[in-house]
Amino acid sequence: MKKQNDWQLWVLLLPALLYFFVFCYLPMYGIQIAFRDYKAVFGILGSKWVGLKNFSDFFSTYYFARLLGNTFLLNIFGLLWGFPIPIILAISLNQIEHPLYKKLVQTSIYIPHFISTVVMVGMLYLFLSPSNGIFNKFIGMAGGAPIYFMAEPGWFRTLFIGSDIWQHAGWSTILYIATLTGIDPELYEAATVDGATKGQKIWHIDIPHLMPIAVMMLILSCGSLLISNTDKALLMKTAANSARSDIIGVYVYEMGLGKAQFSYTAAIGLFTNVINFITIMIVNSVSKKLNETSLF
Amino acid sequence: MAARGVQVNKANTDKVFDRINLIFWVIVLVAILYPLWLIIVASVSEPDAVMMGKALLWPVGFSWTGYQAVFQHKQLISSYANSIFYTVSGSAISVAVTMMAAYALTRKFKGKKGVNLYIIITMFFSGGLIPQFLMNRTLGLYNTVLIMIIINGVSVWNLMVARTYISSAVPNELYEAAAIDGADHFIYFFRIVLPLSGTIIAVLAVYYGVARWNDYFTALVYIRDRAKLPLQTILREVIATLTTSTSDADFFSAYANDSHAISEAIRRAQVAKYCCIVVSTVPTVALYMLMQKYFVKGVLIGSLKG
Numbered sequence: 167m168k169k170q171n172d173w174q175l176w177v178l179l180l181p182a183l184l185y186f187f188v189f190c191y192l193p194m195y196g197i198q199i200a201f202r203d204y205k206a207v208f209g210i211l212g213s214k215w216v217g218l219k220n221f222s223d224f225f226s227t228y229y230f231a232r233l234l235g236n237t238f239l240l241n242i243f244g245l246l247w248g249f250p251i252p253i254i255l256a257i258s259l260n261q262i263e264h265p266l267y268k269k270l271v272q273t274s275i276y277i278p279h280f281i282s283t284v285v286m287v288g289m290l291y292l293f294l295s296p297s298n299g300i301f302n303k304f305i306g307m308a309g310g311a312p313i314y315f316m317a318e319p320g321w322f323r324t325l326f327i328g329s330d331i332w333q334h335a336g337w338s339t340i341l342y343i344a345t346l347t348g349i350d351p352e353l354y355e356a357a358t359v360d361g362a363t364k365g366q367k368i369w370h371i372d373i374p375h376l377m378p379i380a381v382m383m384l385i386l387s388c389g390s391l392l393i394s395n396t397d398k399a400l401l402m403k404t405a406a407n408s409a410r411s412d413i414i415g416v417y418v419y420e421m422g423l424g425k426a427q428f429s430y431t432a433a434i435g436l437f438t439n440v441i442n443f444i445t446i447m448i449v450n451s452v453s454k455k456l457n458e459t460s461l462f
Numbered sequence: 463m464a465a466r467g468v469q470v471n472k473a474n475t476d477k478v479f480d481r482i483n484l485i486f487w488v489i490v491l492v493a494i495l496y497p498l499w500l501i502i503v504a505s506v507s508e509p510d511a512v513m514m515g516k517a518l519l520w521p522v523g524f525s526w527t528g529y530q531a532v533f534q535h536k537q538l539i540s541s542y543a544n545s546i547f548y549t550v551s552g553s554a555i556s557v558a559v560t561m562m563a564a565y566a567l568t569r570k571f572k573g574k575k576g577v578n579l580y581i582i583i584t585m586f587f588s589g590g591l592i593p594q595f596l597m598n599r600t601l602g603l604y605n606t607v608l609i610m611i612i613i614n615g616v617s618v619w620n621l622m623v624a625r626t627y628i629s630s631a632v633p634n635e636l637y638e639a640a641a642i643d644g645a646d647h648f649i650y651f652f653r654i655v656l657p658l659s660g661t662i663i664a665v666l667a668v669y670y671g672v673a674r675w676n677d678y679f680t681a682l683v684y685i686r687d688r689a690k691l692p693l694q695t696i697l698r699e700v701i702a703t704l705t706t707s708t709s710d711a712d713f714f715s716a717y718a719n720d721s722h723a724i725s726e727a728i729r730r731a732q733v734a735k736y737c738c739i740v741v742s743t744v745p746t747v748a749l750y751m752l753m754q755k756y757f758v759k760g761v762l763i764g765s766l767k768g
Contacts (some may be wrong), residue, residue: 174647175566179577182563185616186584190598193589199596210596254492261483273754274491277498280746282676285739289497289700292735293546300500302517318590336494344761364479389586396591397679400697415591423683435590443586 213429215454220433229417234392237413240399241391244327249387251335253380254264256342257372261364272343275336287335287401291316317406326402330395341383342376349375381453389446392438414438505529505736509729512736528733532741535734537688538696542741544610545675545693553613553670559616560744561659565651567731568632585618605686613680620669627662627760628655664753665760672746673728697742701735 196208200220200445255275262268268303281289293299294315302312315321329372349371396415403411414434422431504512508523516522532538567574589597603609636654637645645653656663678694685691 171646174573175569175571178562178566178647178651180560180748181620182616183577184581185559185612186581188589188597188601189594189613189615190584192601193594194587196589196597197594204596213736258483258486261480262487263480271491273751274494276750276754276757277747278494280672280676280750281743282678282694282697282746284676284678284698285701285743288697288735288739289501292701293497293500295732298513298515300515300518303518332494332497338756340761344758347758365475397682400682412724418591419683428592430597432590432592439587439590440561446586 197427197432197436200436202429204429204432205399216429220430221437223430224434224437229412232409232412232461233414233417236410237392237394237415240323240326240394240410241420242411243323244330245387245391247327247330248338250333251331252338253342255335255377256339256376257368259339259343260346260372261368275339277336278333279337281333282394283398284368284401286329290329290402294325314406316402317404319407319409319411322407322410326398328397341379345376345379346372378458381457385446385449388449389442391445392441400448466585501736501739505733507733513729514732525733527730528737529741531730532737535700537691538693538700539695540689541691541696544690546745548607548610548692549671549674552615552674553667554692556615556617556670557663557666560621560624560670561656561663562651563616564628566647567621567625567656568629569647574694581618581621586708591683598684604684606684606692607690608688609684610680610692613684614673617669620666623654623761624659624662624666628658628659631658631662661756661760665754668749668753668757671749675746675753693742697738700738 170180199214201217202210203216203219204213205227208214259268259271259275262271266445278286294301294313296302296312296314299315299317305312313321315325328353353371354367359369362370392414394415395415396413396419399411399413399416400419418431418434421427482590500518503517503519503521505528506524507517507521507528508525511517511522511526567578586593598604598609598613603613632655637650640650640654676694678692678698681692681695685695
């Protein structure tokens with residue numbers, strides 16, 4: 167194309183570049199307060215350098231092990247349960263032959279994804295209420311004593327991950343379904359001629375086709391092992407379940423915005439960012455070796 | 463392999479497979495749809511029946527009282543209007559900015575590598591909540607309507623999907639043909655790319671729109687004025703807290719002088735929580751239903767080259 171029109175491309179790019187500058191790069195510049203003792207009156211540049219003090223404060227706090235453990239376990243369990251389910255759903259959905267039934271199933275499994283986190287957590291409170299929630303009604307009918315689900319630390323992870331799967335697993339199938347839809351039908355026909363069963367077709371055709379995209383999704387989720395859905399955890403946290411619901415994101419919100427500990431919590435944010443970045447790099451290079459699939 | 467008996471066995475295995483698959487999906491569908499159905503049932507049942515946990519399959523003693531309470535809740539209604547405004551204006555800007563950048567990234571130009579890097583880096587590094595908060599406050603965005611509209615404005619993921627979509631949906635020959643007529647990039651973008659991008663625009667509108675409608679964290683961090691709060695923040699007060707007293711107060715403030723009316727209003731507030739869920743979720747689900755046909759196609763084309 168003509169080179170002299172390049173300026174028009176820059177005009178089209180400008181709003182996006184500006185957006186990333188203001189909302190991504192400016193905050194990166196602000197990360198330096200993690201190494202300073204930020205005082206609003208002095209501004210970012212005027213505040214005193216304190217080196218790694220904020221980091222060592224975090225590592226030595228009583229909460230450190232609990233926060234790190236809770237955050238990591240919540241995410242790793244979430245990944246272990248949540249990652250395979252969409253793949254299984256997509257393969258299984260792909261086997262439904264009746265078009266109308268398939269459509270009904272597909273439409274239904276997407277719906278919960280469109281519910282907000284606030285509503286999702288509200289549903290948990292309503293359904294799990296010890297006095298009139300439906301779960302405790304059923305437990306009562308079966309002769310059991312009511313369970314205070316939202317106040318029981320032992321239930322926190324199960325509820326958090328379970329409701330996440332209920333809400334988003336169906337939606338997460340969309341990429342896998344799109345991939346399966348793109349498989350050349352001749353492959354299945356050839357397999358049928360060779361006498362393959364449905365199970366064999368899944369094993370030898372579907373799964374190998376899904377692998378690259380699955381690995382990519384896995385890499386991406388490994389990059390957030392210390393980043394949880396903070397707003398959901400904030401909504402689900404009660405004083406009684408804090409032994410499990412105290413996670414890094416919630417702590418940063420409470421200490422940073424609630425108690426104005428800006429430098430201290432900026433350090434925590436930077437720490438999680440670095441850990442996540444290292445994790446994603448390691449997983450990416452391992453998968454590159456094993457699989458020849460990688461992000462970059 | 464070709465022996466007849468084996469063939470028949472295989473057909474049988476497939477039948478068993480289909481049956482198990484069918485049972486599996488019936489269970490999954492019940493697990494997904496029953497809670498949603500339960501909300502709808504509770505929202506139109508008699509408050510007493512809901513509180514006793516009796517409305518489990520069908521509405522018990524049909525009533526609209528919950529919905530009446532919702533529509534009398536002034537803060538809820540004004541926050542609803544706020545959310546509509548934030549969602550519509552914010553998503554329109556997001557879609558426009560994303561499409562423009564996505565088109566530019568499908569073309570060759572000097573400095574493109576640098577632009578790609580500049581964008582990709584933001585996927586892996588971020589300032590984090592606190593530096594972001596301080597920067598936005600310094601820029602004077604704290605407690606403004608503007609922040610509700612422009613924060614989370616461009617998603618890198620959406621941008622990449624749109625870029626892939628455009629480069630595969632618009633054949634190079636079209637550009638070449640237009641070039642002969644002396645077209646420039648603005649003409650390519652408005653006359654060729656946009657008319658061919660209906661599917662991806664629909665997908666982007668749903669992604670951005672739903673994220674905005676459902677976002678409550680931004681307002682929690684940045685908005686202090688109650689008049690600017692979006693729906694989700696008010697919803698949280700009404701349904702997502704264990705202690706219901708403050709939210710219920712809004713529902714019965716109108717009857718403050720009449721103790722009988724107050725207890726009636728408290729009773730009503732229980733059902734109103736379910737009504738709130740229905741009323742707040744209808745727009746996103748409706749949008750999804752409208753745009754549904756575009757999804758798999760849009761994602762399929764958008765993800766081809768990753």
